[in-house]
Structure formats: structure tokens, C-alpha cells
Amino acid sequence: MDKEQLIQLIIHNKANDYQKNEFEKLVNTDLEFKKSYQEALDMRAALIKSKSAELRSLFDKLESTHRDKKQFSRKLSIKTIIPFVAAASILLFILLWNSSPSNDEIYNQYYTPYRNVIVNIERGETIGDDQVSRAFYNYESKNYAVAYKQFDSIYNQDNQSFYLFYQANAALGNEDYSSAIELYKEHQKLQDDFYARSRWYLALSYVKIGEKEKAILVLDKIIDNQSYNYKKAQSLLQTLKE
Known part of the structure; x- marks a missing residue:
């Protein structure tokens, strides 16, 4: 199996027992593999942090714009809803991707x-x-x-x-x-x-x-x-x- 593919399976918790054993062998014996794994972890952490910051900024903006709850439903324009839809789509995709059956299953x-x-x-x-x-x-x-x-x-x-x-x-x-x-x-x-x-x-x-x-x-x-x-x-x- 390709080493990069193995790293992605491990990171996304999709690896089976055989792949986990292979990963443990490589990460303990192959310095380049261990370095690639750490870089992949850092990139994923940075991506998650970036997306979290974007969502936090979006919610802060909405909260400050629509403090009056009574006016919220009337002032919520299509332009305002679009980012919500996009964020929800991303979250739905992640949930669906993670719910696919594993190799073991x-x-x-x-x-x-x-x-x-x-x-x-x-x-x-x-x-x-x-x-x-x-x-x-x-x-x-x-x-x-x-x-x-x-x-x-x-x-x-x-x-x-x-x-x-x-x-x-x-x-x-x-x-x-x-x-x-x-x-x-x-x-x-x-x-x-x-x-x-x-x-x-x-x-x-x-x-x-x-x-x-x-x-x-x-x-x-x-x-x-x-x-x-x-x-x-x-x-x-x-x-x-x-």
C-alpha cells in the first residue's frame, strides 16, 4: 500500500488492524515516513484551526448584526444564509464521509x-x-x-x-x-x-x-x-x- 494513503487512513481513523500494524512498524523504523506523518498531522490541524476560525468569525458577525432576536428572521437575507448553507454542507460531507463502512466492516x-x-x-x-x-x-x-x-x-x-x-x-x-x-x-x-x-x-x-x-x-x-x-x-x- 502507498505510504501516503496509509497515513491518510490512520489520520482519519479508517485503518484496519493490519494497516495499523504496518503503520506502527514504519513509524518506528522509517524516519522519512515519521516525518511525513507529522507533517500530515500539522497540515490537518492547521486546516481544522482555519475552518474553526472562519466559522467563529461568521457566527460573531451574525450575532453582532442580528442582536435583536425579534428582527432576526426578517433581516436574515439570502446573502447571509449562504455561508450557513456552505458550512452545513461541509459538516454534512464530513459526517457522511466518516460514516462510510470501514474495510473491516x-x-x-x-x-x-x-x-x-x-x-x-x-x-x-x-x-x-x-x-x-x-x-x-x-x-x-x-x-x-x-x-x-x-x-x-x-x-x-x-x-x-x-x-x-x-x-x-x-x-x-x-x-x-x-x-x-x-x-x-x-x-x-x-x-x-x-x-x-x-x-x-x-x-x-x-x-x-x-x-x-x-x-x-x-x-x-x-x-x-x-x-x-x-x-x-x-x-x-x-x-x-x-
Whole structure:
């Protein structure tokens, strides 16, 4: 993500957890980034101060011009109202901008862990001792960190692509978004039966970390091909473009 974009997300309190972590790393290790962040804070503070002074001056002027409340409604001309309308428009814009859903909110609205369709695991039954059964049991139990390592080991031994897909899912469930993205991208090259599903979760991963343009590119492909979750992709795309 562009550093300037990250700074703006932080300043406007729009950053998700991943972006906040990236910000903390940069601000503690990159002196130029820290300087840019401070300059952005100073500019925003100056802008707010300037706008506040303008509004204060406007209200003082109105108060001094219309001290007689009985005459206020008659003397309030269109010329006097215009600054009020402009100020109200600015405030309304700020409120609307700040009320737009965050990346986390959008992601949480659309994300559902992909179910295990490989190994049949019945509740209450003894789990098999084989590594595959244990991996999918941990995946279903949302022990994603453990499942991630198990799928990695299985895929290295048995190069079946669906293990890579589930490893990516485990990374996503474990909130390791950078690993999930790399694994989904690798899985996309294999063109197996889970290809379309992998693409949907890749788009969601981009949404989560704030890579809006990349998410839109993936969603466009889903919609064009009318593949897995394409109707949800249409809705998500509309949300991202609002």
C-alpha cells in the first residue's frame, strides 16, 4: 500500500488492524515516513484551526448584526444564509464521509469460512490418526494456526492443489492476510476445481488489508465469468465504489 494513503487512513481513523500494524512498524523504523506523518498531522490541524476560525468569525458577525432576536428572521437575507448553507454542507460531507463502512466492516459482512468438503468428520466420532483427518478437524474447529502448518506439511508431501487452497483458508482464518494472499495467488495458477472459490477469497483478502483497487480487479473477473459468489461480488463491488 502507498505510504501516503496509509497515513491518510490512520489520520482519519479508517485503518484496519493490519494497516495499523504496518503503520506502527514504519513509524518506528522509517524516519522519512515519521516525518511525513507529522507533517500530515500539522497540515490537518492547521486546516481544522482555519475552518474553526472562519466559522467563529461568521457566527460573531451574525450575532453582532442580528442582536435583536425579534428582527432576526426578517433581516436574515439570502446573502447571509449562504455561508450557513456552505458550512452545513461541509459538516454534512464530513459526517457522511466518516460514516462510510470501514474495510473491516465490509470484510466481516462478506466473509464466511469455506467449509470442509474433503473429509467427512462426524461430531462425537473419534478422529482418524492420519494427518489429513487431523488437519481438517482442526480447520473445522477453527484451530487455524495448527491447521495451517498441517496443510503445509501435507501439500509438500502430496502435491494436490486443494490442500494449498485450504492452507490459504487457514491463513485467512488465522488473520495472516499476507500469507493468505500469496497462497491464493499461487493456487490461482493451478486452475483446479477450487479456482473460482480461491479467487473470491483472494478478493476478500485484498478488501481486508485495504487494497481496494486489487480487490476490484479480482471482483470484475468473478462477475465477468459469473463464477462462484458472483452476485455477492456485484454487491461487494458496488460497496467498494460508493
